[in-house]
Amino acid sequence: MEFAVSTDDTAPNGAIPSQIPNIEVEPATEPTIAHPLPRVLAVANQKGGVGKTTTTVNLGAALAEMGLRVLLIDLDPQGNASTGLGIENRGLERSMYHVMLHDEPLENVVEPTDVMNLFVAPASLDLAGAEIELVPAFSREQRLKRAIDSVIDDYDYVLIDCPPSLGLLTVNGLSAAREVLVPIQCEYYALEGLGQLLRNVDLVKRNLNPQLDLSTILCVMYDARTKLSDQVVGEVREHFGEKVLRSVIPRTVRLSEAPSFGQPITTFDSSSRGALAYRDAAKEVHRAAT
Ligand SMILES: Nc1ncnc2c1ncn2[C@@H]1O[C@H](COP(=O)(O)OP(=O)(O)O)[C@@H](O)[C@H]1O
Numbered sequence: 001m002e003f004a005v006s007t008d009d010t011a012p013n014g015a016i017p018s019q020i021p022n023i024e025v026e027p028a029t030e031p032t033i034a035h036p037l038p039r040v041l042a043v044a045n046q047k048g049g050v051g052k053t054t055t056t057v058n059l060g061a062a063l064a065e066m067g068l069r070v071l072l073i074d075l076d077p078q079g080n081a082s083t084g085l086g087i088e089n090r091g092l093e094r095s096m097y098h099v100m101l102h103d104e105p106l107e108n109v110v111e112p113t114d115v116m117n118l119f120v121a122p123a124s125l126d127l128a129g130a131e132i133e134l135v136p137a138f139s140r141e142q143r144l145k146r147a148i149d150s151v152i153d154d155y156d157y158v159l160i161d162c163p164p165s166l167g168l169l170t171v172n173g174l175s176a177a178r179e180v181l182v183p184i185q186c187e188y189y190a191l192e193g194l195g196q197l198l199r200n201v202d203l204v205k206r207n208l209n210p211q212l213d214l215s216t217i218l219c220v221m222y223d224a225r226t227k228l229s230d231q232v233v234g235e236v237r238e239h240f241g242e243k244v245l246r247s248v249i250p251r252t253v254r255l256s257e258a259p260s261f262g263q264p265i266t267t268f269d270s271s272s273r274g275a276l277a278y279r280d281a282a283k284e285v286h287r288a289a290t
């Protein structure tokens with residue numbers, strides 16, 4: 001890609017690329033099917049820093065606020081979803097690592113959060129080793145699925161925060177889920193590499209989980225001051241059609257501050273733009289279940 005984009009993405013009349021890097025696969029625009037409760041969604045995108053964890057936490061909190069019982073599974077060794085909900089994951093005796101590698105029942109690691117109806121199965125750093133430790137393990141791609149099957153009756157939504165890779169942890173996430181939710185950043189390189197994710201979703205679908213449906217795309221970190229944001233949203237809608245939520249998540253400092261207070265945006269700053277946007281997105285997501 002030769003085109004150099006101005007990094008000053010706040011410039012209202014900044015350079016606009018004539019073409020955004022393309023997705024290297026066929027458009028996936030067929031309308032999404034109905035998804036009855038309970039729903040299991042993997043929040044995936046192999047890039048880091050694109051808003052997976054922020055989306056998992058805040059969409060989860062917004063669904064919980066609607067009275068739905070939500071379990072958030074932290075599958076990222078960084079454990080940002082856990083700490084972002086006020087769960088101290090250092091020195092945890094039992095975490096998703098033990099569920100994935102040592103057959104610990106999932107219900108034993110689930111913790112309540114300060115948000116009613118919102119529960120989290122925390123990750124700890126040792127989960128990083130799971131990518132390797134899982135390789136020789138029996139039924140290594142289906143461990144999370146079996147764990148979730150044992151608790152699914154207790155929840156309306158299970159949201160899986162996947163790590164930024166396409167390794168065995170993400171494969172477990174995709175095998176356990178019925179749906180994939182992909183957050184896409186409204187930025188120049190956002191669509192690059194998405195083809196790889198879509199191919200992996202397809203591989204898992206063909207080999208492990210025929211029911212898997214890439215049901216939901218959420219545009220995040222939208223900056224109303226840039227034409228680029230609109231251009232990316234336009235491209236994404238053109239490519240993914242009905243799968244793209246009408247709600248778009250703005251880029252706001254409040255959303256990035258909330259995790260350090262161990263709270264989702266819905267309680268940290270309940271009337272902020274970020275909170276309103278994630279509530280809108282949650283309503284839209286839930287519409288597919290009703
Ligand atoms: N809409 C947003 N506005 C501002 N900052 C955001 C927004 N979404 C995410 N962030 C920040 O961007 C960084 C990466 O987001 P994160 O959700 O952790 O991405 P991922 O889980 O994909 O690595 C974090 O510091 C987060 O607080």
Ligand SMILES: [Mg+2]
Pocket residue numbers: 052053054076080161162
């Ligand atoms: Mg993350």
